[in-house]
Amino acid sequence: MRxxxxxxxxxDFRPYRGRPKLEWPGGKQVAVWVSPNIEFYELDPPANPHxxxxxxxxxxxxxxxxxxxxxxxxxxRLAEAMSRHGFPGSVSLSVAMCQHLPEVVADAAARGxxxxxxxxxxxxxxxxxxxxxxxxxxxDSIRTVREATGQTIKGWLAPALTHTPRTLDLxxxxxxxxxxxxxxxxxxxxxHVKSGRLISMPYSLEVNDHYGFFVYNMSPRAYAxxxxxxxQRLADEGGTVMCIPLHAYLIGQxxxxxxxxxxxxxxxxxxxxxxxxxxxxxxxxxxQVAA
Amino acid sequence: xxxxxxxxxxxxxxxxMDHEYYPYSNLFERPPIAWPSGKAxxxxxxxDLEWFPILxxxxxxxxxxxxxxxxxxxRHYTAREYGTRIGFYRMLDAFAKVDARVSxxxxxxxxxxxxxxxxxxxxxxxEIVAHSTDMNDTIASGLPEDEERALIAAALDALEQxxxxxxxxxMSIARSQSFNTPRLLAEAGLAYxxxxxxxxxxxxxxxxxxxxxxxxxxxxxxxxxxxxxxxxSADSYVEQIMDAYALLHGEASxxxxxxxxxxxxxxxxxxxxxxxxVLERLLGWLADQDDAAFHGLGEIxxxxx
Numbered sequence: 001m002r003x004x005x006x007x008x009x010x011x012d013f014r015p016y017r018g019r020p021k022l023e024w025p026g027g028k029q030v031a032v033w034v035s036p037n038i039e040f041y042e043l044d045p046p047a048n049p050h051x052x053x054x055x056x057x058x059x060x061x062x063x064x065x066x067x068x069x070x071x072x073x074x075x076x077r078l079a080e081a082m083s084r085h086g087f088p089g090s091v092s093l094s095v096a097m098c099q100h101l102p103e104v105v106a107d108a109a110a111r112g113x114x115x116x117x118x119x120x121x122x123x124x125x126x127x128x129x130x131x132x133x134x135x136x137x138x139x140d141s142i143r144t145v146r147e148a149t150g151q152t153i154k155g156w157l158a159p160a161l162t163h164t165p166r167t168l169d170l171x172x173x174x175x176x177x178x179x180x181x182x183x184x185x186x187x188x189x190x191x192h193v194k195s196g197r198l199i200s201m202p203y204s205l206e207v208n209d210h211y212g213f214f215v216y217n218m219s220p221r222a223y224a225x226x227x228x229x230x231x232q233r234l235a236d237e238g239g240t241v242m243c244i245p246l247h248a249y250l251i252g253q254x255x256x257x258x259x260x261x262x263x264x265x266x267x268x269x270x271x272x273x274x275x276x277x278x279x280x281x282x283x284x285x286x287x288q289v290a291a
Numbered sequence: 292x293x294x295x296x297x298x299x300x301x302x303x304x305x306x307x308m309d310h311e312y313y314p315y316s317n318l319f320e321r322p323p324i325a326w327p328s329g330k331a332x333x334x335x336x337x338x339d340l341e342w343f344p345i346l347x348x349x350x351x352x353x354x355x356x357x358x359x360x361x362x363x364x365x366r367h368y369t370a371r372e373y374g375t376r377i378g379f380y381r382m383l384d385a386f387a388k389v390d391a392r393v394s395x396x397x398x399x400x401x402x403x404x405x406x407x408x409x410x411x412x413x414x415x416x417x418e419i420v421a422h423s424t425d426m427n428d429t430i431a432s433g434l435p436e437d438e439e440r441a442l443i444a445a446a447l448d449a450l451e452q453x454x455x456x457x458x459x460x461x462m463s464i465a466r467s468q469s470f471n472t473p474r475l476l477a478e479a480g481l482a483y484x485x486x487x488x489x490x491x492x493x494x495x496x497x498x499x500x501x502x503x504x505x506x507x508x509x510x511x512x513x514x515x516x517x518x519x520x521x522x523x524s525a526d527s528y529v530e531q532i533m534d535a536y537a538l539l540h541g542e543a544s545x546x547x548x549x550x551x552x553x554x555x556x557x558x559x560x561x562x563x564x565x566x567x568x569v570l571e572r573l574l575g576w577l578a579d580q581d582d583a584a585f586h587g588l589g590e591i592x593x594x595x596x
Contacts, residue, residue, distance in 0.1 A: 043310050057432040061468045061486055068489035073318045099304050101315055130293035217521040253511050254535035
């Protein structure tokens with residue numbers, strides 16, 4: 001990005017009207033990817049001078065316990081529901097999960113899910129890092145996921161959405177192909193970086209379960225209805241990407257997973273969705289569209 | 292600009308949790324827990340019965356539901372008292388209608404101020420869970436250990452004196468603990484606590500002074516969370532709890548295991564005239580489920596052993 005300028009210069013302005021249509025495999029209308037955030041929050045993390053980790057003094061028993069519920073209970077419930085309806089996951093991974101709870105990572109890998117990095121812990125932020133520190137974070141992510149799963153990460157979602165002005169250039173420099181940190185489009189597109197080629201992968205904060213439940217205060221059924229509306233519109237328009245970003249500690253709750261499973265059932269039955277993973281969307285896009 | 296190099300050190304990055312309180316455990320790999328009723332789903336009703344001094348203290352933090360306006364905040368002081376005088380009695384009647392035994396997490400100030408309430412709770416067969424002294428006595432790191440120990444003892448002593456038996460369980464205000472709390476609860480002889488929400492079944496929690504059972508009372512399913520925080524209707528609350536029951540019952544049936552549905556209720560929230568009907572409808576519906584039974588937190592904690 002252009003640090004210190006009013007326009008960070010992340011991408012070109014390309015209005016929706018008049019774009020060539022993107023084609024998805026099998027003539028599908030919308031590429032749908034489901035993104036469970038598999039995260040580890042530390043009980044007593046060190047302080048980052050630019051952002052507080054827990055809102056309460058440590059131990060934040062409810063905050064920590066809520067996140068831990070995702071790994072003990074929610075993941076297994078969510079993963080089963082996704083597998084039942086043929087949805088692979090594209091995991092936004094706190095890579096320290098590979099050390100702490102490898103059984104969760106192994107389960108996701110065995111289901112054919114893709115992993116991309118969401119930092120080391122969701123309680124360690126990139127704010128304030130110098131270039132060497134941020135490179136260490138990226139190298140750690142690549143190495144850790146490779147050792148645990150054999151996969152080479154292709155994507156990035158900054159830990160707790162904390163960025164530096166260098167982040168996008170650096171992940172491109174390490175050969176990653178997509179970022180989930182930009183929310184300007186319903187289709188993939190080029191991101192300006194110093195070297196290599198980086199595209200933005202449509203993720204979504206608007207239909208993220210965290211926003212649904214705690215920003216918009218939706219009931220579980222209202223959130224499910226929101227996802228179906230989002231899907232219907234994007235499928236009607238065609239050439240689009242729909243991401244469903246999730247947290248097992250939220251969507252895996254007993255009052256929420258049932259309505260959510262109806263969404264998976266709806267999309268799977270509709271027939272217009274390319275139900276896939278973020279890395280497959282990135283590969284397909286980069287082959288189809290020249291930089 | 293750069294960060295202290297220690298920020299990129301991860302001394303606890305190893306197999307398991309980043310603390311010694313409990314090991315990792317996948318809910319779906321655990322053996323079933325046999326509830327005393329023999330039913331698959333234990334419905335655990337926990338009512339928070341609280342007294343908010345009109346002079347709030349913020350040490351270490353102000354409790355949810357506490358005073359809001361400049362002194363004197365008649366509006367919140369009396370609205371909370373409404374829950375105790377009126378809403379709670381509506382709830383007691385509703386529990387009696389479906390023959391449910393519940394747990395009441397009670398500030399010891401309630402016992403000292405309103406002994407009649409303790410008699411009414413006990414005569415209905417409900418369980419008393421210790422819930423601090425009053426809503427000024429919150430716990431978090433920063434509270435000196437001796438003060439926290441004294442707070443716990445004061446609550447237990449007053450409740451024992453009013454009820455004739457010492458409470459076996461503890462629930463902190465806002466489920467908020469310090470690093471010392473689990474150990475102090477174990478040292479005080481408590482059998483269980485109900486603060487950690489990381490699970491759906493009771494589990495053993497190591498405190499450094501012996502184990503205590505943690506019974507998770509899901510805050511996400513509480514009336515406070517759904518109705519007050521997320522601003523959903525009482526009807527939506529009931530629908531969500533029914534959906535939760537259906538899911539838990541389905542898992543128990545399919546997997547041949549047992550589940551627990553915690554309902555954390557607040558008299559000044561669900562005890563209002565325009566909400567109590569739907570709570571009664573929910574309780575009736577739960578009572579009609581063949582595979583469900585109402586159990587107190589103490590029964591649930593004991594079932595783990």
